[in-house]
Amino acid sequence: MYVELKNVNKTFGDYQASEQVSFGIPKGKLIGLLGPSGSGKTTILRMIAGLESPDSGDILIDGNRINHVAASKRGIGFVFQSYALFRYMTVYDNVAFGLKVKKVPKNEIEERVFYMIRLVGLEGMEKRYPHQLSGGQKQRVAFARALAPNPHLLLLDEPFAAIDAKVRTELREWLKKMINTLKITSIFVTHDQDEAIEIADQIIVTNKGRIEQIGIPAEIYKKPATPFVAKFIGHSSLLDQGIRFRGFEAVENLSQAVIRPEFVKVARKGTLKEHMSAAEEGRIEEISFRGDSYEIKVKVNEIVVTANRSLEKEELHLGETVDVLIYRIYVFDGNVARLVQNANMVDSNFIFI
Amino acid sequence: MKKTSQQGRLVPRLLVIVSILFLIVMLVLPIVTVLVNALKNGWNEYAAAVSDQYTIKAMQLTLVATITAVLINTFFGLFAAWLISKFKFRGRKMLTTFLDIPFAVSPVIAGLIFFLTFGRIGWAYDILNKINFQIVFAVPGIILATIFVTMPFISREIIPVMSLQSEEEEAAALMGAKGFTIFRKVTLPHIKWALLYGIILCSARAMGEFGAVSVLSGHLRGKTNTLPLHVEILYNEYQYSQAFAVSSILVIFAIVILIVRNIVEYKGRKESEQ
Numbered sequence: 099m100y101v102e103l104k105n106v107n108k109t110f111g112d113y114q115a116s117e118q119v120s121f122g123i124p125k126g127k128l129i130g131l132l133g134p135s136g137s138g139k140t141t142i143l144r145m146i147a148g149l150e151s152p153d154s155g156d157i158l159i160d161g162n163r164i165n166h167v168a169a170s171k172r173g174i175g176f177v178f179q180s181y182a183l184f185r186y187m188t189v190y191d192n193v194a195f196g197l198k199v200k201k202v203p204k205n206e207i208e209e210r211v212f213y214m215i216r217l218v219g220l221e222g223m224e225k226r227y228p229h230q231l232s233g234g235q236k237q238r239v240a241f242a243r244a245l246a247p248n249p250h251l252l253l254l255d256e257p258f259a260a261i262d263a264k265v266r267t268e269l270r271e272w273l274k275k276m277i278n279t280l281k282i283t284s285i286f287v288t289h290d291q292d293e294a295i296e297i298a299d300q301i302i303v304t305n306k307g308r309i310e311q312i313g314i315p316a317e318i319y320k321k322p323a324t325p326f327v328a329k330f331i332g333h334s335s336l337l338d339q340g341i342r343f344r345g346f347e348a349v350e351n352l353s354q355a356v357i358r359p360e361f362v363k364v365a366r367k368g369t370l371k372e373h374m375s376a377a378e379e380g381r382i383e384e385i386s387f388r389g390d391s392y393e394i395k396v397k398v399n400e401i402v403v404t405a406n407r408s409l410e411k412e413e414l415h416l417g418e419t420v421d422v423l424i425y426r427i428y429v430f431d432g433n434v435a436r437l438v439q440n441a442n443m444v445d446s447n448f449i450f451i
Numbered sequence: 452m453k454k455t456s457q458q459g460r461l462v463p464r465l466l467v468i469v470s471i472l473f474l475i476v477m478l479v480l481p482i483v484t485v486l487v488n489a490l491k492n493g494w495n496e497y498a499a500a501v502s503d504q505y506t507i508k509a510m511q512l513t514l515v516a517t518i519t520a521v522l523i524n525t526f527f528g529l530f531a532a533w534l535i536s537k538f539k540f541r542g543r544k545m546l547t548t549f550l551d552i553p554f555a556v557s558p559v560i561a562g563l564i565f566f567l568t569f570g571r572i573g574w575a576y577d578i579l580n581k582i583n584f585q586i587v588f589a590v591p592g593i594i595l596a597t598i599f600v601t602m603p604f605i606s607r608e609i610i611p612v613m614s615l616q617s618e619e620e621e622a623a624a625l626m627g628a629k630g631f632t633i634f635r636k637v638t639l640p641h642i643k644w645a646l647l648y649g650i651i652l653c654s655a656r657a658m659g660e661f662g663a664v665s666v667l668s669g670h671l672r673g674k675t676n677t678l679p680l681h682v683e684i685l686y687n688e689y690q691y692s693q694a695f696a697v698s699s700i701l702v703i704f705a706i707v708i709l710i711v712r713n714i715v716e717y718k719g720r721k722e723s724e725q
Binding site for chain 2: 147148149169170171172174175176178180182183184185186187195196199200243247
């Protein structure tokens with residue numbers, strides 16, 4: 099493990115920002131710290147950078163305990179949420195700053211700065227000031243500035259939060275490609291699950307100062323370890339009054355259950371050709387257009403579940419009575435999660451995409 | 452339609468006229484009076500009054516006191532602002548309040564405080580006497596009083612702008628920059644205009660200081676007389692035209708400072724709009 103945290107605790111007044119945080123990050127990977135706001139993810143990042151110090155626990159980089167190493171000596175690149183570009187310096191001087199501080203010879207600085215500026219695609223903008231750049235360009239300068247002194251670890255705090263949606267997707271792909279080319283170990287903080295799932299090699303899910311789960315995106319998505327993760331990832335519906343669906347009568351020992359939209363099929367009454375014995379009847383409560391699909395909320399046995407429906411299929415209407423087929427449900431017993439299949443359709447080889 | 456637009460123009464015009472009249476009565480007329488009275492007995496007498504050896508001494512002392520006060524207040528003002536805006540510690544609010552005391556306390560009382568501390572009846576008198584250092588009725592007293600009275604100007608101006616910016620400093624620190632480099636390269640450009648503005652206000656106030664200085668000066672002509680004190684002495688001696696002549700020097704200083712102030716304010720605003 100290249101970066102390691104062991105039982106790290108941190109409190110601000112009576113607010114516990116980190117509680118027994120432990121994890122390890124392999125070299126060269128892009129890691130996403132994912133959690134809702136106030137879950138302590140930025141605090142973890144700032145402690146690794148040395149901008150905050152933990153109350154207890156160890157932070158190790160490359161096997162060395164760095165708790166008492168000053169932030170300036172850790173050799174870490176940091177990209178701030180608001181970029182924190184030096185507003186009275188040009189793009190060139192911003193990128194050159196770290197090298198000048200290190201007293202690198204002038205010709206080397208020039209070479210490196212021009213290389214970085216070319217790398218982030220901002221040729222010809224060396225003489226501009228931050229206020230003359232767009233959000234995406236500022237982001238690129240911040241990235242070039244953080245990487246110019248050749249850090250061995252790059253930390254990014256909500257790197258795309260301040261950028262509009264269209265440019266954001268573009269920048270995400272760009273960043274992933276960039277980090278893959280440079281092979282630099284990186285950790286980024288985000289509250290956006292799509293962002294984390296799309297670009298991270300590994301995701302660390304945080305909640306209330308604790309680590310909920312660590313794993314590759316597919317694992318986090320398919321096998322949530324805790325109720326929180328199951329609820330936080332995907333657009334899930336929470337069932338907290340027990341499961342009253344056909345095919346799930348045998349489920350016992352549950353405190354909570356979660357249904358993802360992709361676990362639910364909604365069909366016009368009477369059009370369901372298979373698994374009639376597994377289906378329930380429901381009434382459409384809400385239909386919202388999501389651009390590439392409809393999100394439909396159906397009330398089944400007094401429980402509202404969410405489903406997606408392709409635009410290709412015939413349109414359903416508000417208040418319509420429909421057939422609802424529930425394939426599987428996440429069931430939680432305390433802090434243990436398991437996936438339960440609909441018992442009435444287990445014998446089938448139906449695959450739902 | 453026509454009527455309302457005329458009415459709409461009437462109110463601002465009226466306000467402008469009232470303001471101009473007010474400024475003429477309160478500001479322009481007195482200043483003109485000073486200049487007219489100063490030149491009443493002809494240019495030669497004016498030149499004589501201004502180039503009188505005591506006037507020149509007083510001018511020198513005023514400049515020395517002003518420059519020293521500005522330098523010291525800039526230095527400590529920067530430190531105080533840095534401390535208050537960058538660190539969180541117990542008693543931070545208290546320190547901010549203490550910095551404002553010179554604004555609240557009457558200058559005469561400020562003078563008395565030093566008089567009672569360092570004067571013949573003060574506890575520090577014997578110690579100072581042993582090392583042969585005189586504060587009261589001497590130049591150090593004048594400088595001390597000026598520093599005290601003008602202390603809050605610079606820190607007050609820079610604390611708000613300094614508090615705004617911390618991520619840029621963190622970014623610089625993470626790249627390995629040391630405290631002074633961060634201050635010089637990141638903080639100073641940011642607070643530059645506020646600092647200059649504070650320095651200008653501080654200079655203007657230092658030059659005109661009368662109350663505290665008056666208590667500590669002892670009015671020794673050519674030794675501990677600043678320009679405002681010199682004006683008072685001349686006035687009390689019924690040398691009106693000389694008094695007005697010396698006053699005109701202060702008026703000219705004030706006008707120069709006001710012009711510089713406006714330039715600084717304009718440039719600062721233009722830069723922050725970018």
